Amino acid sequence: MVSDLAVLAARFGEALRREGVAVGADRSARFAQALVAVDAQRIREVYWCALATLVSTSDEVAVLDRVFEAVFGDGFDPADFRGDRPDETLTAGQFTAGGTTAGKEREVPLATLGSAAERLASRDFTDLEPGELEQLRELMRRFRLATPTRRSRRKRAAAGGRRVDMRETLRRARRSGGEPAVLRRWVPREKPRRLVVLCDISGSMEAHARAMLQLLVSANLGAKAEVFTFATRLTRLTRVLAHDPAAAMRRAGTEAPDWSGGTRIGAALREFLDTFGARGMARGAVVVIISDGWETGDPAPLAAQMARLSRLAFRVVWVNPRTAQPGYRPLVGGMAAVWPYCDAVVSAHRLDALDALLDAVG
Missing domain, CATH: 1.10.472 (Cyclin A; domain 1)
Incomplete structure (x- = not known):
């Protein structure tokens, strides 16, 4: 049954x-x-x-x-x-549906x-209270951030490999008196590309920044992400977000002193590239930038840094919640400067819109 x-x-x-x-x-x-x-x-x-x-x-x-x-x-x-009859109703979690009876609407x-979490999934992150955002944590645990794979320097045995593993072939040949009865072959191993996240924590992005950082924590950093936040300065939060998810957001606010400050995207991106990116962290990586593109300075330096980043990274994904608005166009400001260098632009403004982000990363 x-x-x-x-x-x-x-x-x-x-x-x-x-x-x-x-x-x-x-x-x-x-x-x-x-x-x-x-x-x-x-x-x-x-x-x-x-x-x-x-x-x-x-x-x-x-x-x-x-x-x-x-x-x-x-x-x-x-x-x-x-x-x-009006009394044939239930009171728990009600909603109304239109119908007609004898030509009259009722x-x-x-x-x-x-569940409350499912109803919250279709609401914009800016409309959620901190307690409501906490309710989405369990749903966010179902997401996994998976980046594309690349060849590594390591190898693994494979019967159909094109290259002969001479060391393993000779080692096995000792069992047959030194005669290589079987040629051992190998293929390169593959491993996920590094995921680098730069998250804008200025005042206009505070709610979305908390949601995105919570997603990284709840998804167990499946891609072993390197996480940075920026507003007026760049702060590395990789180690902070690797701890207990319940305390990670509080520690993130402590480690990033410019939380809810202004926005200097170009300066923060230049600092990242000079200090970490050009030295290998961004090379061949999937870089996700979470920002609404409101640059307080001249957009020209931001465009120059995005050009540098696009030459280093395997893929650049920009997350801008404002792109969900009907008729949005990147005509002015920071978004107009960075748009040509982005491989994908997604909104990720609510839970049921995160699939587009996962697809862009993967």
């Missing part, structure tokens, strides 16, 4: 995903658990379980009704299940068990 419910939940969730509803494995699991908890025996009970666990906004209710009708038959009418409160 339980296995049948799991299959039902998984297939129904897949049908909803095909229609554009973001149903993951977690929601499908809650759907199956709800069916077991209420011992669903009727279509009405199955529908209420689906409504409570698989949708999180009123816009998704119509999609759920359509998919439910396709799966359980043409005789299905969600209005019959939801009822017309609003029927419907319940959803969507």
Whole structure:
């Protein structure tokens, strides 16, 4: 019985995903658990379980009704299940869905068990309180920052390798009286490219900076990132963010004395390149710059430093939350100067927009 419910939940969730509803494995699991908890025996009970666990906004209710009708038959009418009487409502986590009765519009409160974190996932980081941002930490743990691979100087044995490993071949030949019966071959090992993150912590970027640094911590620094912050000066935070995630953000504020200060992107980038980047840290790396591009100084030096960086780095990704605004164009200021040297520009302004960042990095 339980296995049948799991299959039902998984297939129904897949049908909803095909229609554009973001149903993951977690929601499908809650759907199956709800069916077991209420011992669903009727279509009405199955529908209420689906409504409570698989949708999180009123816009998704119509999609759920359509998919439910396709799966359980043409005789299905969600209005019959939801009822017309005002007292047939639930109070936990309500939202409204429009409907009509006898030619008059009505609003029927419907319940959803969507978690608070899932509802916060579609909100801009600037709209979140510090406590709400903390709630997203567990969801951020699911992300993994994976950079492209490159050849290393080390090698590994491989039967189809083009090069013969003479040392290993001769070592094995001792077992056959010095005759190399089998040629041992090798191929170069591959390892992930270094990830370097430069994060703007000026006043206009404070909320997004905290979210991005929390993402780096929660993702367990899967790519072993080198992390710097900048506003009026450059601060290296790699060791600070490698500690306990709960204390990392507080320590980051302590280590970066110019938190919420002004912005000198060009000067900070020049300092990074002169001190770390040109000496090898940026060479062949994926460099992520998190900033809205508000340069307080002349944009020309910033463009010159971006040209230097683009020649060193394997890939340059710029994260600017303002690019999510409709009609955004990089016409003036810092963004106009850096745009030609960026391989990708993403917004990453909320949790459900982080996939574009992960794709650009990878």
